[in-house]
Amino acid sequence: MNALTRILNSPVGRKVTMAVSGLLLLGFLVAHLTGNMLILVSKETFNHYGHTLISNPMIYLAEAGLLGLFVMHFTTGLYLTRKNRAARPQAYERNERAGYASRKTLASTTMIFSGLVVLVFVPLHIWGFKFGAYYESAEPGVRDLHRLVIETFQQPAWVIWYVAVMTIVGFHLWHGFGSGFESLGLSYRKGLRRFGQFLAVVIAGGFLLIPVLIYMIGDKL
Ligand code: HEM
Numbered sequence: 001m002n003a004l005t006r007i008l009n010s011p012v013g014r015k016v017t018m019a020v021s022g023l024l025l026l027g028f029l030v031a032h033l034t035g036n037m038l039i040l041v042s043k044e045t046f047n048h049y050g051h052t053l054i055s056n057p058m059i060y061l062a063e064a065g066l067l068g069l070f071v072m073h074f075t076t077g078l079y080l081t082r083k084n085r086a087a088r089p090q091a092y093e094r095n096e097r098a099g100y101a102s103r104k105t106l107a108s109t110t111m112i113f114s115g116l117v118v119l120v121f122v123p124l125h126i127w128g129f130k131f132g133a134y135y136e137s138a139e140p141g142v143r144d145l146h147r148l149v150i151e152t153f154q155q156p157a158w159v160i161w162y163v164a165v166m167t168i169v170g171f172h173l174w175h176g177f178g179s180g181f182e183s184l185g186l187s188y189r190k191g192l193r194r195f196g197q198f199l200a201v202v203i204a205g206g207f208l209l210i211p212v213l214i215y216m217i218g219d220k221l
Pocket of ligand 1: 032036050053054063118122126130131207208210
């Protein structure tokens with residue numbers, strides 16, 4: 001085992017891997033949400049944005065990096081959860097908050113559940129949009145992704161599924177962001193935890209708003 005592998009496999013190394021991959025994934029979510037919001041601007045703007053993204057040869061590198069981050073974040077999270085459970089195989093008899101100083105919240109105790117939901121959601125999501133119906137827009141060679149997204153969110157079942165998953169994503173980010181900075185030794189910056197919670201609400205709220213708005217006023221977009 002070389003020095004780098006030893007560091008990455010150490011308990012601190014795994015926490016840092018978790019934090020860095022999580023924070024980079026958060027960066028992807030901010031960029032993805034910003035791009036998705038263009039659907040509210042105009043059909044042409046959204047389709048051009050999608051076209052520009054997939055026409056750039058660097059997209060393959062970005063996708064490979066994104067997949068790598070997902071795998072790293074998920075496998076390390078699973079490993080740490082199993083290790084924590086093995087360290088205390090017997091459940092607590094009483095499960096109570098330890099008062100003000102406790103960081104235990106619904107979000108913090110359900111991270112593995114919310115993470116698993118995202119793990120189910122992402123492949124389904126990519127299957128539905130990236131590999132979903134191919135409509136040609138008025139401009140030859142430009143995919144009409146706008147039509148696919150609007151058609152999807154005019155179906156109540158998809159809207160309910162997205163609203164439910166986006167709420168769960170919000171819970172994951174609510175705890176994840178602050179916890180990531182704590183693992184990187186930045187917990188002394190009190191504002192960071194609050195900022196993370198603010199960001200969780202903005203990101204989950206923004207993603208959630210898209211299907212709801214399309215369901216309500218999709219025919220005007
Ligand atoms: C309302 C919410 C969302 C909408 C409308 C949306 C829309 C889209 C669309 C249209 C694509 C296909 C892009 C293309 O092929 O050019 C896509 C890809 C993708 N989305 Fe989302 N998305 C949403 C939420 C999310 C969330 C919450 C996540 C992650 C947790 C996510 C992760 C991804 C990933 C990983 C891809 C594939 C990117 C690639 O391979 O280039 N999306 N999304």
